[in-house]
Amino acid sequence: MKMWNFNSPKISYGRDSLEALENFSGKRALIITDEILSSLGYDELVLKKFERSEEILVKPKEPSKEEAVELSEKIREEEPEVLVALGGGSVIDLVKAARIISEVDIEPEEITPFTNLEELGFKGRNYFVAIPTTSGTGSEVTWAIVLRDEREKRKIIMANEKAIPDLAIVDPIFVEKLPKKLVVSTGFDALSHAIEAFLSTFSNPFSDALSLKAVEIIFKNFERSYEGDLEAREEMHVSATIAGLAFSNSQVGLVHALAHAFGAIFDVPHGEAIAAFLHPVLEFYKKKGVEKINEMSKYVGFDILKEVKRLSVRFGVKKIFELDFEGKINEIVKKTMEDSCIVTAPFVPGEEDLKGLLGEIACMREKS
Numbered sequence: 001m002k003m004w005n006f007n008s009p010k011i012s013y014g015r016d017s018l019e020a021l022e023n024f025s026g027k028r029a030l031i032i033t034d035e036i037l038s039s040l041g042y043d044e045l046v047l048k049k050f051e052r053s054e055e056i057l058v059k060p061k062e063p064s065k066e067e068a069v070e071l072s073e074k075i076r077e078e079e080p081e082v083l084v085a086l087g088g089g090s091v092i093d094l095v096k097a098a099r100i101i102s103e104v105d106i107e108p109e110e111i112t113p114f115t116n117l118e119e120l121g122f123k124g125r126n127y128f129v130a131i132p133t134t135s136g137t138g139s140e141v142t143w144a145i146v147l148r149d150e151r152e153k154r155k156i157i158m159a160n161e162k163a164i165p166d167l168a169i170v171d172p173i174f175v176e177k178l179p180k181k182l183v184v185s186t187g188f189d190a191l192s193h194a195i196e197a198f199l200s201t202f203s204n205p206f207s208d209a210l211s212l213k214a215v216e217i218i219f220k221n222f223e224r225s226y227e228g229d230l231e232a233r234e235e236m237h238v239s240a241t242i243a244g245l246a247f248s249n250s251q252v253g254l255v256h257a258l259a260h261a262f263g264a265i266f267d268v269p270h271g272e273a274i275a276a277f278l279h280p281v282l283e284f285y286k287k288k289g290v291e292k293i294n295e296m297s298k299y300v301g302f303d304i305l306k307e308v309k310r311l312s313v314r315f316g317v318k319k320i321f322e323l324d325f326e327g328k329i330n331e332i333v334k335k336t337m338e339d340s341c342i343v344t345a346p347f348v349p350g351e352e353d354l355k356g357l358l359g360e361i362a363c364m365r366e367k368s
C-alpha cells in the first residue's frame with residue numbers, strides 16, 4: 001500500500017454540539033451566513049456565543065468567484081480570530097475560498113490539490129468553524145470547494161488540504177425545520193458521496209469504511225427524515241458528514257461530473273442534478289462491468305441499485321428529465337469530460353458513451 005493521508009477536522013456532533021463554540025467566546029468572531037438562515041434566527045444562536053462578533057449576510061445561492069474575492073477583502077479588513085461559516089455547502093464553500101485568498105494572492109481557480117499554500121504565505125490566521133444547516137454536501141469536513149464562473153457558465157472545482165475547516169459542528173438543531181425538497185436533494189447528494197467515494201479509483205480502507213456506514217444510515221433514515229422524524233433527521237445529519245469525510249479522502253465520479261455540467265448550464269441546484277443522475281449513472285457503471293457496485297450491495301446486505309431506484313421513484317426525482325437538453329448534449333459532454341471528478345470514476349467514459357447515456361436519459365423522460 002502506498003503512502004496515503006487521511007484528513008479530517010475536529011468534529012463536534014449531536015444535540016447541543018453548538019456548545020463547542022463556548023471555548024471561543026472571548027475571541028473576536030466573524031459569522032458568515034445567508035439571508036434565509038438569518039431570517040430563521042439561526043445566526044442568533046451562533047452570535048450569542050461570542051462577546052464580540054460581526055456578521056456578514058450573503059445571497060442564498062451557489063457562490064461565484066467574484067463573491068469569494070469580495071468576501072476575502074472583508075475578512076482581511078476585519079481580521080477575525082474565529083471565522084464561522086453557517087449554512088449549506090454554498091456558504092461553507094464561499095468561506096473556504098475567501099479565507100484562503102484573504103491570505104494568499106492567487107485566483108480562486110489556482111487552489112488545487114497540488115498548490116502549496118504554505119509556501120505562498122498561507123498561515124490559517126482565522127480559526128475556521130463550519131456549521132452545516134443542510135444534511136448533504138459534507139462541505140464542513142471536505143477539502144473541496146465549488147464556485148460558479150458566471151461568464152463561462154461553468155463550475156470551478158477546487159480542492160486543497162488548507163480548505164478543510166478546523167472545527168465542524170454538526171448540530172441537528174439546524175435541520176429540524178429543513179424543507180422536504182431540501183431533505184430529498186441534499187439526502188441524495190450525501191448518498192451519492194458515499195457511493196461514489198466507494199466506487200472511486202482513489203477509494204481506500206478508511207474511505208470505504210465511512211462510505212459503507214454512511215450508506216447504511218442513509219437508507220435506514222432517508223424516508224423517515226422526509227416525513228419529519230427528528231431522530232432520523234439527526235441520523236441523516238451525521239451521515240452526511242460521514243459521507244463527506246469518505247469522498248474528501250477518496251473523490252467522487254461521473255455522477256458529480258455530470259451534475260456540475262448540468263448545474264452550470266441550466267442553473268439546476270447541485271442536489272437536484274445529483275438526485276436525477278445517481279440511478280442512471282449506476283446503471284451505466286453496472287453495464288460497463290463495475291464490480292464494486294455488487295461488492296457494496298454485498299456489504300450492506302441489499303441491492304444498492306434497486307434501493308436507489310426505489311428512492312428515486314418514491315421522491316419523484318425527475319428534474320433533469322423535465323429539461324429540454326438534447327440541443328445542448330455536445331456542451332454537456334464537453335463540460336463533463338473537462339470536470340476533474342471524472343478522473344476518479346470507476347469507468348471513465350468516452351464522448352460516445354456519454355452521448356449514449358444522455359440519449360437514454362432523454363428517452364426515459366419521454367416515457368415518464
Ligand SMILES: [Fe+2]
Pocket residue numbers: 137189193256270274
Ligand atoms: Fe455533491
